[in-house]
Amino acid sequence: MSEITDWTLVATADAIAAKKVSAREVTDALLQRIAVRQPLLNAYISVDPDRARASAREADERLARLGPSGPLHGIPLAHKDMFYRPGVPVTCGSKIRRDFKPDILATVLARLDAAGAITMGALNMSEFANGPTGVNVHYGAARSPWNPEHITGGSSSGSGSAVGGRLAYGSLGSDTGGSIRLPAGICGVYGIKATQGRVSRYGSMGLSFSLDNIGPLARTARDCARMLGVVAGADDDDPTAAPVPVDDYEAACNIGAKGLRIAVATNHYWDGMDSEIGGVLENALDMFGKLGASVSRRTVPFHEELRGLGNIVISSEFCTLHDDWLRNHHDDYAPLVRARMKQGYTFTAVDYLKAVQVRPRITNAFVDDVFGDADALFLPVLRFPVPKIADVDVRDGPRMNEILGSINHCTWPINYLGLPGLSVPAGFSRSGLPVGFQLVGRPFDEAMLFRIAAAYERETGWTERRPEIAG
Amino acid sequence: MHEANTSKPLWVQSASASIRMLQEGRVSARQLTEAYLARIAEIDGRIHSFHHLAEARALSAADAADREIAAGRWRSPLQGIPFGVKDNYDVAGLPATAGSRLRSGNVPTRDARLVADLEAAGAVLLGKLATWEYGTGNGGEYFDLPFPSARNPWDTSRFTGGSSTGAGASVAAGTAAFALGSDTTGSVRLPAAACGLVGVILPQGRLSGHGILPNCYSLDVPGPLTWTVEDAAVVLDVLLAPANSYRRSITRPIAGLRIGVVRGPLGRFGAPDASVEQAFEEAVRILERQGARIDDARLPMPVSDCFDVTRLIGPSESAAIHEAELRERSHEMGFALRDKLLAGSLVRAVDYIHAQRQRRLMADAIDDLVRGYDAIITYGPLHVAPRLGVEPEMTAFTVETVLTPFNLSQHPAVVQCTGYSAERLPLSWQIVANRHDEATALCVAAAYERATPWRTIRPAL
């Protein structure tokens, strides 16, 4: 019998609702595991056992009196340390915010609370969400649960590590250039960056006003779908949260992939593909055929432009937010973060305006071209085996842009397009580290991505393999 | 048949008076258009309100209007009424030079949306009105454009206000019954103020900007300039077809309306001219005597701060829009446009984004202020029309105004005449309403206008 802490989120929620196990038992089991694994993985910045136990107790009492408050009743989650709750410290992975206590509640946290979820603590992240490796000079790198010498990916590094390492049943992260999809794919779990505007950003630390997204990481397609369903939707406090109805993502997981059309990008995203990783991805594509979906290979447009345009928008907006801190707290930034930020000062308003102005046109052209005869676009997450932490810790050295660019090569362009992207576990390399792929869809078509992913997961069972670490 | 009123020329009366004459059969559309064309022939050599006049086209449109009227077909109250549009509007088949060498020979093939709408409504287009180059400027006059600068009909040695210079001159002088201009940080309301007219702007999206040369996407709005508030109401009724006609709304009394009077803070700008201030205070008393509940109020920030924010947003966006012209043809531009585009090219992305963040905060705070009232009253420009080309009064006129806050916040605003100075230069104020409630602003303006004699006085050209 597997341990409670290896169950899926959905199975655990069902068990709690059916009173087969209490929220308190689940939380205690998880706290025990955290005590053992946290020193190995450094997924958490801070754990709050008292608060977690108190919440679990409340959850059990409420369940007894009134039944479950929602689909996440009693489920212990942990989130990237960038979501605001009054009086609770939010470090944003930085030194500058180490003692920051907000006085507002993030909408996504309020929605998870209403669904009955419990919070275990705050998860590690790249400083100010800036960085695709998961290295952090202030709190230490988060480590891969599959091999702690290897990266988790970032910037939602602790989210990938905790969910993959079974230290939380799910986690909210953020993604501006790949920061949910990379740690998800690298840590062998699901992660979705939904359509721009699908999830409210009220009460969360910002990086780029135009390109930030919030979304869940979780171990199975259904787990991830459930979490997205809870947090998605319009919000009076966030005018950029789209008033588009929220689909039933969990129900989509049941439909199956028969008859669906999957396009594989053969250019740019496949450049320099490692032969072993390519082999794993080809196996995944063969599997789609078995599921009754058709696979076509094609080139996709605009990747040259998307890199540069995304860079202009993100670095200008990031720079804007950090402008005054950069002047007054210059040395409190990691050199890497500071260097990346300084690029933002070189852009003019005209550069920025042009980059923002062309976004709808490029997106519409891309969608018309690619999704004219495909339901989803298949992209890699990484084109090479998951690197070691030591190999990517380049700080602000001369290879900074090259190394970081190679890591977020496949994820970055999707943010500028604003399209939804779901990372899906697809197996492991010979070295035992996860391999993932991305499914990218039309605007607000997250249900399609879950539909394909869940069908693939049923057939392959990658999510059942557990990392071999103590605890 | 038609009997024209020969006691005074037709262009002297308001568009609404002409409408009544047309509807009563006392004048034909042709006669009306001929009267305006005659007026143009008489004085436009002195005030230069038109860049491109389309006489034959106008007469043909007037004849078509008359044929329809004879057949009993009225498209709208504006049928047969002659108007002009700023030369940054596209009219199919007419030059659209936007006052610039850069566009000489440019003849669009499609009408701007508002032009199409007005012509579909039967109004008679006279031609393209004078504008500062590309519908923008820096407050200065350099006499370096391919057209003679428009002159203020109240004193032809003076400035009309810009950038919708010809729109201001034409409606005041009677070379058009009404005009359409465009406003980014004041370009409808400044000429309305300087030329003693009514100028109206609405939040973006209410009136279509399609077919108008853009200046700054996040601030540009089109807007009418008219002689009376009723005229503005009729034009907006035709363009917007609101559920409740503006023309009927403006007859409502204003007793009981809560009006906030905002005299500042003016920040860097200093005090208004004594004549402007005096007329303002007298106008407030007039509203009070009509039963409005007057409260003193203040802008949530010094108005010069709002102006500073527009100085980062406007030039940057213009530089992005007109990048190719700056790159290749800077020597063909007038000084004002070139200077603005050069400056806009220098703005850092970081500072532009900060300006838009500051803008949002200012817009929210201004909205909080306006929501506390049915309408607020502010100064428009702080000074009377300056002598053309004379500094520092030219730039002071354009810069020192209370117009920019409402571009940032996107509230409907009406500028109207509050009298005349000792030198017979128009004085003005501005009425601002809540975002979907321009009818209230028009209503207050109409009540004030009814209680004053200013509309009986035309420039003595």
Next chain:
Amino acid sequence: MTDPVPKPTLEDITAFARRHGLDRLPPEHLARMTELALNVSELGRGLPRPAMKEDPPAPTFEFSRPDDR
């Protein structure tokens, strides 16, 4: 925000113009741009910064949604 700003030289601005596609501006316009540069820079740096990081910008452009097309 009150640190002294070095005056840009014609050389600085010529290099800037080259980097931003404005290398075909005639010398007198580059000179004018140099004159404007300090002013623009001070205007930008002098603008008050919103206190809360969470304060987003006013929308510059609408991101079209599928049903808008």
